[in-house]
Amino acid sequence: MSSPKGRSSKIEFSVLASHPELLTGLDAWLRLGLISPAEVEQLCRQYLVCPIPEPAVALSEIDDRQSSPISEPKVPALATQKALPRTTKNVVERAETPQTPTFASQILQSLIAEISVVWLLFLGVFMVVVSSGVLAASQWEKFPAAGQYGVLLAYTLTFWAIGSWAKKQPNLHLTAQTLQEVTLLLVPINFWAMDTFGLWKYPWDWAVAIVAAFILTWITRRIIKDQYQSLWGKNVTTSIALNHLGLSYLHWGWGFPGFALAAVYLGTVGTTAATVYQVQQQRVQSITRGGNTETSAAAFSSSRDFLTYRKAALVAYSLGILLGRAIFVKDVNIHEMGLALGICGVLLAWLDWPQSLASGTTRNNISNEPNPGNFFNWQLAGGGLLGLGWLVCFREIPLQAIAISALAVWFFYNRLVRFWQKLDLLMLFAVGLQSIWLVWRVVPLGIKTQFVAFLTQLTNSGQTPWAFWGVLLLPYLI
Structure with missing residues (x-):
């Protein structure tokens, strides 16, 4: 005799929560309509997970729940074979996943906050550098030359003093590092300003220039030592400091005829020689550190790469100030600076490679795939300067264009060995072909005729x- 409709029966049974077929049985009951999703969720919360804190609920929501009855979701008695297992899986996942921030979300929030701070600091650095350039290029009439320069020197020392104080604070390392970088960027501007204000006319002005040069030299040496010596040693650190100071001191004496052009070539050639020396020293240190553990070697490599790009940016900035002053302020003939631009281009491209060059890596132990980020930054900038140097001198001074072509052959050959790209092989062929045309142009007419x-x-x-x-x-x- 069948039971009347609507009549329910209460069935109780005991089963181990670790039974392997428990979830399969619950899924079968749910598919047959013998149990509701809410009851499955309740069972999972009560027996299949560890106790978790209940989510906080506002008082207004509690009042609303008390005033209005909670309606259970209604599902069909029979569900499809595809949908119901997904429903059970979602119920179990909701029961097992705690409502806490994930590690990835915490990292993302920290990164966003750090980027915001970096952009604010960068904006401040940009405004300081631009204002310093305007100060160095302008001529004040209300104050003597020593007083005009004293303003620039004063806030340069202020940046250094605040950076030194912030370095000793536990939570201001990023601010201290940024202020130290600003101080280094202001050093070439200071020497430019000393030359522009003409601190060579009176003995008092001479004294100001000598004292300022001594202070700036000491500050530069100390900042670079603090930033680089722990990873690269004394020799490389001294070379970096001397190179930065040399590019700064070359701003003196531009009142003499022809010295501006000589300063540009001394700066580019000297920086190239210093970079070659630094790479050789880094290679020796890499061999010396070869016995380190993998973890310490990886940490050293990461820190060294970061400092490498910082050093590259500092070199690019100092050379840019030197070239910019010669071209746009002193009106040096751009045709005579083609080779200097080409040297700067190769140097910028090479500054992207010292990691592999310093460690002695070759095609056999580095990736053949190019790094897109690096290619579209340092190497693209270097190749652009190479092309610009060739363009400005190939008509007027073909000998410089030939020298730039030799630099371009070196540039594309190193890229070909490192990345094995068809474009680099094509550019090598094109550079060599136009080099033959340039050589033909410089051959004397009598020799050409014969x-x-x-x-x-x-x-x-x-x-x-x-x-x-x-x-x-x-x-x-x-």
């Missing part, structure tokens, strides 16, 4: 003199 006559006689191409170019270019094509 050479053409010899090739014409050799190839019997009197009627078609252009055919001897095939003989000339055949070895290059091979």
Whole structure:
């Protein structure tokens, strides 16, 4: 005899919570409509998870729940084979997942906060550097030259003093590091200002310039020592400091005819020599540290890479100040600076490679895939300066263009060995081809005439003199 409709029966049973078929049985009951999703969730919360704190509920929500009855979700008695297992899985996942912030979200929030601080500091640095450039390039008439320069020196020392104080505070390391970087960026501006204000006319002004130079030299040496010596040693640190100070001292004496151009070439060649020396020293240190553990070596490599890019930015800035003053302030003939621009381009591109060069890595133990971030920054900037240097001098001074072509061959050869890209091979071919044209331009006319006559006689191409170019270019094509 069948039971009447609507009549419910209460069934109680005991089962181990660790039984492997428990969830399968609950899923079968849910599929048959013998149990509701709310009851499954209640069972999971009560027996299948550890106790978790209940989510906080506002008083207004509690009042609303007390005033209005809670309606249980209604599901069909029979569900599809696909949907119901997903429902059970979602119920179990909701029961097992605590409502706490994930580690990834905490890292993201910290990163966003750090980026905000960095951008604010960068904005301050930008405003200080721009205002310093305006101060160095302008001429005040209300104050003597020593007083005009004293303003710039005063707030340079203020930045250094605040940075030194912040370095001793436990929570201001980023601020201290930024202020120290600002001080280093202001050092070339100070020497530019001393030369622009003409602190060579009176003995008192001479004394101010000497004292300021001594103070700035001591500050630069101390900041660079604090930042780099712990990882790169005394020799590399001294080289970095001397290079930065050399690029700063080269701003003196631009009133003498021709010294501006000489200062630019001394700065570019000297910086290249200093960089070669630093890379050699880093290679020695990498070999010395080869016996370290993997963890310490990885930490050292990460810190060294960070300082490498900071050093590269400092070198690029100092050379940019030197070139910018020569081109835009002193009106040096741009055609005469083509080779200097090319050297700066190769140097900027090379500053992206010292990690692999310092450790002695080759094609056999580095990745063949290029780093897009690095390519579109340092290497792109270096290649652009190479091309600009060639453009400004290939008509007027072809000898400089030939030298730039040799630098371009080195640049693209190193990229080809490192990345093995077809574009680099094509550029090598193009640079070599135009180099032949440049060499032909600098050959004296008498030698050209004799050479053409010899090739014409050799190839019997009197009627078609252009055919001897095939003989000339055949070895290059091979």
